Amino acid sequence: MPIIHQKHGIGHHTLVNTHYLSSVDTDVFSPEYWYSQKAVIGEAKGRGTTLLLKTPENQNWVLRHYRRGGLIGKLLYDQFLYAGLSRTRPFMELNLLEDMQKQGLNVPVGVAAQVRRSGMIYRADLITVRIPDxxxxxxxxxxxxxxxxxxxxxxxxxxxxxxxxxxxxxxxxxxxxxxxxxxxxxxxxxxxxxxxxxxxxxxxxxxxxxxxxxxxxxxxxxxxxxxxxxxxxxxxxxx
Missing domain, CATH: 1.10.510.10 (Transferase(Phosphotransferase) domain 1)
Incomplete structure (x- = not known):
């Protein structure tokens, strides 16, 4: 599956699986956007809330905002130390999913990943295809x-x-x-x-x-x- 890197401004990067999106409007990472579209069909609780989405094209996606767990999560919540784009959590996860897909493993398909960096701190999101049934x-x-x-x-x-x-x-x-x-x-x-x-x-x-x-x-x-x-x-x- 063709994965492309897009830059949207200083410190703002996305990876996009072009099988699902030719490019990415960064609204797709916004819970408020999906709620406004009445496209949120469920929520899964974990460290935070993961949204289950039904797109206008009738695709089922999962939107996850990366959050920290444990005691440090009470302080930093969703902030991570930036050590290079390739080492950010969503870029690593999406690329790993793509590699496992190629090797025939039953794992979620990555749709898009987002990193927003400010100095040495970044926040991140990931969209995957929901596993049916x-x-x-x-x-x-x-x-x-x-x-x-x-x-x-x-x-x-x-x-x-x-x-x-x-x-x-x-x-x-x-x-x-x-x-x-x-x-x-x-x-x-x-x-x-x-x-x-x-x-x-x-x-x-x-x-x-x-x-x-x-x-x-x-x-x-x-x-x-x-x-x-x-x-x-x-x-x-x-x-």
């Missing part, structure tokens, strides 16, 4: 137990990501999606990157396991047990 794995297993084949597919999806040396900074049960066709998707590649060696892959998997255990403790009904994890790992090991 998909829900978080976390939501699904609150409602039903999954067949063994699905757990195998979850393991295979993670292995496929690891095989192309992609480290996922926050691999957890809420960043894995299942669609109506039974396909597994991995989302939220903020602060993710390709890494060398392999030691970090075990850490990735341990983080995912802890997220299952944490959610099972705090959720009244949760269809996840040790044998489900074992099946996931069979899928992972056999790729």
């Amino acid at each position: 998909a829900r978080e794995l976390h939501q699904v297993i609150q409602e039903e137990a999954l067949d063994e084949d699905i757990w195998l597919e979850v393991g295979r999806a993670i292995r496929k990501m690891h095989d192309v040396q992609v480290y996922h900074h926050d691999l957890n049960v809420k960043n894995i999606m299942l669609d109506n066709a039974g396909q597994v998707w991995i989302i939220d590649f903020d602060r993710c990157a390709q890494r060398q060696a392999s030691g970090w892959k075990k850490t990735n998997l341990e983080r995912l396991r802890r997220s299952f255990e944490k959610e099972r403790r705090r959720t009244a009904t949760y269809h996840w047990e040790q044998h489900d994890w074992n099946t996931l790992m069979v899928g992972y090991r056999h790729g």
Whole structure:
């Protein structure tokens, strides 16, 4: 997919996937713009609010404004240290998504990214295509137990990501999606990157396991047990 870089003034840059936009009007990164168009069809809560959009062309997009988490997020909120355009969070994420798409991974498609720099600080936004008919794995297993084949597919999806040396900074049960066709998707590649060696892959998997255990403790009904994890790992090991 052809990605182009556009400059809109001092410190203001965008990346645009020209399959979806020939160029970018920076209003597309404004929540107020989409609300005025009555195009906001939902919100997803996280560190901030992510907007689910329906465009005039009947496309489903997701608009995310980058925000900090933890204690530092209470102070800096959405400000990040600028260390070069190629190292900004949205440019890194969009380029990584494009690379994974080329390698056949089930990940979101990037539409556009925006960086607004002021001195050594920048703020940023990202638009991706919403995965159709998909829900978080976390939501699904609150409602039903999954067949063994699905757990195998979850393991295979993670292995496929690891095989192309992609480290996922926050691999957890809420960043894995299942669609109506039974396909597994991995989302939220903020602060993710390709890494060398392999030691970090075990850490990735341990983080995912802890997220299952944490959610099972705090959720009244949760269809996840040790044998489900074992099946996931069979899928992972056999790729």
